[in-house]
Amino acid sequence: xxxxxxxxxxxxxxxxxxxxxxxxxxxxxxxxxxxxxxxxxxxxxxxxxxxxxxxxxxxxxxxxxxxxxxxxxxxxxxxxxxxxxxxxxxxxxxxxxxxxxxxxxxxxxxxxxxxxxxxxxxxxxxx
Numbered sequence: 001x002x003x004x005x006x007x008x009x010x011x012x013x014x015x016x017x018x019x020x021x022x023x024x025x026x027x028x029x030x031x032x033x034x035x036x037x038x039x040x041x042x043x044x045x046x047x048x049x050x051x052x053x054x055x056x057x058x059x060x061x062x063x064x065x066x067x068x069x070x071x072x073x074x075x076x077x078x079x080x081x082x083x084x085x086x087x088x089x090x091x092x093x094x095x096x097x098x099x100x101x102x103x104x105x106x107x108x109x110x111x112x113x114x115x116x117x118x119x120x121x122x123x124x125x126x127x
Contacts, residue, residue: 026076038066 014034021030046059098106 026073027078028073028076030073032070035066035070039063042066 014031014037017031017034021028021034024030042059042062046062047056048059050056050058
């Protein structure tokens with residue numbers, strides 16, 4: 001598990017996972033965290049206005065490129081065969097799913113907030 005995190009995780013900004021996603025032919029369901037991390041990085045790391053006080057179109061292009069990549073996967077049609085046995089298994093055996101609170105606790109235990117860098121600008125501006 002730690003090998004997978006090192007290879008495809010946040011520490012290398014999902015570089016290897018992005019490469020794997022690009023090699024896949026749609027239909028594909030990529031990990032949305034890759035794109036969210038990119039969008040957050042662009043939003044927080046690049047100014048909206050350039051040094052002349054004009055709109056930073058380079059930033060807008062980066063945001064648009066990331067959003068267009070997401071849309072590519074959303075627009076691809078999936079051919080999914082309905083298998084009655086699988087549906088029955090899910091309905092019967094997956095009814096004991098974790099509550100939202102339990103899911104949050106599990107997520108927090110696997111990736112505590114202290115492990116993620118917090119932006120001081122966003123925490124002060126939301127007050």
